[in-house]
Amino acid sequence: MILLLNGPYWFRGIDALFGLIYILVTLLIAAMSYKAYKMTEEKKYVYFAAAFGLMSLSFIVYSLINLALTTHISNTLSNILTNFDYGFLLHMLFMFAALTLLLVVTLKIEQKKVIILLFTLMLLFTAFSYQYYLKFHIVSFLLLFFLGHQFYTNYLEKKNFNAKLVFVSFYLLACAQVFFLAMVYFNPIFYVVGNILQLLGFVILFYMFVRVLNYGREKRKA
Amino acid sequence: MGERREKLDIIKDILEAIRDKGGSIKPTHLLYKSNLSHDSMKRYVAELMEKEMVDEREEKETKKYIITNKGLKFLTDYQQIKDFTDSFGF
Numbered sequence: 184m185i186l187l188l189n190g191p192y193w194f195r196g197i198d199a200l201f202g203l204i205y206i207l208v209t210l211l212i213a214a215m216s217y218k219a220y221k222m223t224e225e226k227k228y229v230y231f232a233a234a235f236g237l238m239s240l241s242f243i244v245y246s247l248i249n250l251a252l253t254t255h256i257s258n259t260l261s262n263i264l265t266n267f268d269y270g271f272l273l274h275m276l277f278m279f280a281a282l283t284l285l286l287v288v289t290l291k292i293e294q295k296k297v298i299i300l301l302f303t304l305m306l307l308f309t310a311f312s313y314q315y316y317l318k319f320h321i322v323s324f325l326l327l328f329f330l331g332h333q334f335y336t337n338y339l340e341k342k343n344f345n346a347k348l349v350f351v352s353f354y355l356l357a358c359a360q361v362f363f364l365a366m367v368y369f370n371p372i373f374y375v376v377g378n379i380l381q382l383l384g385f386v387i388l389f390y391m392f393v394r395v396l397n398y399g400r401e402k403r404k405a
Numbered sequence: 406m407g408e409r410r411e412k413l414d415i416i417k418d419i420l421e422a423i424r425d426k427g428g429s430i431k432p433t434h435l436l437y438k439s440n441l442s443h444d445s446m447k448r449y450v451a452e453l454m455e456k457e458m459v460d461e462r463e464e465k466e467t468k469k470y471i472i473t474n475k476g477l478k479f480l481t482d483y484q485q486i487k488d489f490t491d492s493f494g495f
Contacts, residue, residue, distance in 0.1 A: 219486045223413060227495065289494065337494030345492035395488045 190366065190374030196253040198374075201382050202246030208385045209239035211392050227288050234284040241277035244270060272309060275319045279305040282326040289333045317367060324360035331357050348391040355384035415441070417483050419449055420458065423472040424480065429462065430470055 190198065216232035219225075248270040283305050287298050308322065331353035338346040362377030422438035423430045430438070436446050450470060453459040458476035462469050 215485075215489050218482070219490060222482060222486055228490075231493070231495075334494060341491055341494070343491055345488060346494065349492050391492055392489075395485050395492065398484065398488055 190378070191371045194375050194378075196249065198378050199246045199249040199253065201378055202242045202249070204382060204389075205242040205385050206239050206246065208389045208392070209235045209242065212388065213239060215392065215395070230284055230288050234281045234288065237277045237281035237284065241274050241281060244277060245274045248274070268315065271315055271319075275315060276306075276309050278319070278323065279309060279326075282323065282330070285330055286326060286333075289330060317364065320360045320363045324357050324364075327353055327357035327360060345391050345394055348387050348394075352384040352387040352391070355380050355387065359384065413483065415439070415449060416453065416458075417480065419446075419453065420472055420476045420480050423459065423470055424477065428472050429464070432468055432470065435470060 213232045213235035216228050216235060220228035220232060280302070283301050286292070287301065292298055292301075305322075308318070331350055334346065334350035334353050338350050359377045359380035362373045362380060366373040366377065419435065419439050422435055426434065426438075432446075432450075435450070436443060439446055439449075441449065450459060453476070454461065456475070458473055458479055460471045460473055462471055
């Protein structure tokens with residue numbers, strides 16, 4: 184059995200509400216990437232959309248589990264979720280697939296062998312893992328840190344404010360994983376800090392999205 | 406970015422040239438502004454007319470191309486997609 188409800192008692196359910204924001208932001212980015220695909224017909228955009236779609240699915244699963252356990256909608260469901268790891272494993276699987284796909288697209292990895300290897304490793308890691316919670320956040324930290332670094336390199340190249348927002352948000356998402364890990368060893372309050380950092384990361388991504396939408400409109404008016 | 410991207414850039418340049426001339430432009434001016442051969446420009450304009458992004462109008466016995474709302478929407482979408490993809494480094 185793994186930890187499904189984390190952090191202090193008063194925070195239970197609030198993280199699920201945060202989850203709604205994560206779902207909204209990831210879905211918006213997925214939709215914009217799909218729009219880019221429809222316009223350019225370049226496959227990388229459809230993969231990017233799929234990555235954010237998977238991230239959204241991962242948060243949907245996590246929020247549903249949390250809501251089911253905190254609101255006690257059904258005792259049978261609560262028992263299943265508490266005694267089996269399926270919910271968390273599904274959340275983990277979607278998130279790993281999303282981050283790996285994101286890494287493949289942003290690092291422009293084109294060799295099929297490398298892509299297959301990465302996905303196989305992620306799949307094996309999820310299927311044959313114990314201490315799920317720890318491993319999930321360690322691997323997420325590494326993937327998010329690499330993505331943050333890649334987006335930082337892009338910022339240095341483009342010197343564009345939106346690119347800055349993207350790399351800052353991914354570094355914040357990576358930092359959040361450190362606090363999720365600290366919760367296990369130190370204090371449940373770190374779970375709250377981790378969630379606040381994660382929320383901040385997604386709010387910054389959302390701000391970038393709004394800027395992209397508004398800039399396009401301003402250009403049209405000009 | 407590939408052939409498709411180049412085509413999108415050309416379409417954007419044509420539409421921008423019309424928009425920047427107040428929404429309508431003479432074919433000769435468009436040829437100069439778009440930096441295309443006569444045949445290529447005719448082909449692109451025909452495609453844009455087919456997609457209802459550009460319309461043709463006679464003004465004082467002079468043919469003019471005008472940008473439609475659909476054409477303006479394309480420019481907005483193009484700018485958004487470009488900003489979005491630049492933000493992530495594509």
